[in-house]
Amino acid sequence: MSTIRVEAVPISRFFLGFFGLDHLQLTFDPSPYPGAIPQDTWYTMEGVFVPRTGGLPKLAVQGANGITTLAQVNGNLRGDPLVQAIGPPGSRYSTILPVDIPELAWATMSAYARGINAGQFEYYAFNGDYTNFPTQNSSSVISSMMIQVGLDANSFPSFGKGVTFGLQTYVGTGGDDRITMPTINFSTVSGGNGNDVLFGTDAGVFRSKNYSAATVTINLSGRPVSTFIMAATPA
Ligand SMILES: [Ca+2]
Numbered sequence: 376m377s378t379i380r381v382e383a384v385p386i387s388r389f390f391l392g393f394f395g396l397d398h399l400q401l402t403f404d405p406s407p408y409p410g411a412i413p414q415d416t417w418y419t420m421e422g423v424f425v426p427r428t429g430g431l432p433k434l435a436v437q438g439a440n441g442i443t444t445l446a447q448v449n450g451n452l453r454g455d456p457l458v459q460a461i462g463p464p465g466s467r468y469s470t471i472l473p474v475d476i477p478e479l480a481w482a483t484m485s486a487y488a489r490g491i492n493a494g495q496f497e498y499y500a501f502n503g504d505y506t507n508f509p510t511q512n513s514s515s516v517i518s519s520m521m522i523q524v525g526l527d528a529n530s531f532p533s534f535g536k537g538v539t540f541g542l543q544t545y546v547g548t549g550g551d552d553r554i555t556m557p558t559i560n561f562s563t564v565s566g567g568n569g570n571d572v573l574f575g576t577d578a579g580v581f582r583s584k585n586y587s588a589a590t591v592t593i594n595l596s597g598r599p600v601s602t603f604i605m606a607a608t609p610a
Contacts, residue, residue, distance in 0.1 A: 377477040378404045379484075381517065381528065382467035384421075399517040399528075399539065402445065402469070403481045409471065414464060415446040415453045418481070420488055420520070422513025424498050434491075434498040434546070436516055441485030470531065474524050484520040491516060493549025494567025501540050509563045514541035522557045529560035547571055 380402045400421035406412040420438040427433060437448055445461070446453050452460050461467065474480035502508040518528040518541070528542050544563040547554055552571040554564055564573060 376408070377406065378409050379472045379474060379477050379481055380404065380464065380469045381472060381521070381531070382464065382469045384461055384467055399514050401484065401517060401520065402464075403441075403477065410464070413454070415444065415457055417445050418442055419445050419448055420484065421448070422516030424500075424513070432498040434496040434511055434513070434516065436488035436491050436520075439485060439488035439492055441481060441488075472521070472524070472526055474526070480524040483523050487520050487523045487548065488516070490548025490550060491519065491546055491567070494547060494569075495549065496546055496565060496567050509544050509565050510541045511544050511546065511563075511565055512541040514539050515544035515546050515565075518542040518544070518561075519546045527558045527560055529558070 382400050382402055384398050384400050398421070400419055402414070403418040404410070404412065404414070405417070418438065418441060420436055420441070420443070423435055423437045425433040425435050437443065446457060449457055449460050472480070496511060499508050499511045501512070502510050514528075521528045522545065543561050544565060545554065545557055545561050547564070547566040547569070549568040551569045552566055553574065554566060554571060555574045556564060566573070
């Protein structure tokens with residue numbers, strides 16, 4: 376049976392080392408049993424930092440088509456050279472996600488990843504409560520994709536050794552999202568492009584936190600909030 380894993384990859388590939396962050400990625404291992412097929416051909420999705428001339432960098436999902444391999448995103452390294460570059464899965468704190476049908480879950484997350492790319496999100500490695508900008512980074516992407524298959528990355532055991540910022544930010548898509556704060560572990564919603572509707576929840580998570588500007592950020596990429604419903608239940 377195929378498996379989906381969430382992994383922490385060596386941060387040396389990224390500028391994030393300064394913050395001591397883990398960089399997370401999702402992988403899809405098509406093997407009939409875990410590890411039967413070399414990781415070279417495993418599919419992967421990860422949030423990446425896309426520099427822009429004359430503007431803030433964008434946050435995007437690499438591998439959003441769902442069929443991009445680990446070899447492809449690592450300079451087409453294969454076999455031992457790939458292991459030397461990113462280690463074997465065990466060295467990446469690889470954790471198999473508990474989903475019923477991995478193929479369906481991967482397709483669901485891939486579709487959402489393409490939506491994230493359409494959202495044109497700006498990349499913010501870290502912002503504290505003292506700014507009006509969210510923390511919106513590669514971990515936010517992973518966290519938002521995992522929620523689509525019913526998994527809260529915030530409730531998973533520690534990813535690697537570094538502190539991961541950004542898991543508490545839920546990013547929407549380029550479409551007209553109807554967003555309810557997924558779980559109590561999320562503190563920030565970023566809707567991206569589109570006319571998004573934000574809903575309060577029965578649990579009062581979003582609604583109660585919305586009164587504190589210090590803990591909730593609503594970022595709709597400069598667009599006005601077309602509808603902001605504080606009802607207990609989504610209409
Ligand atoms: Ca949107």
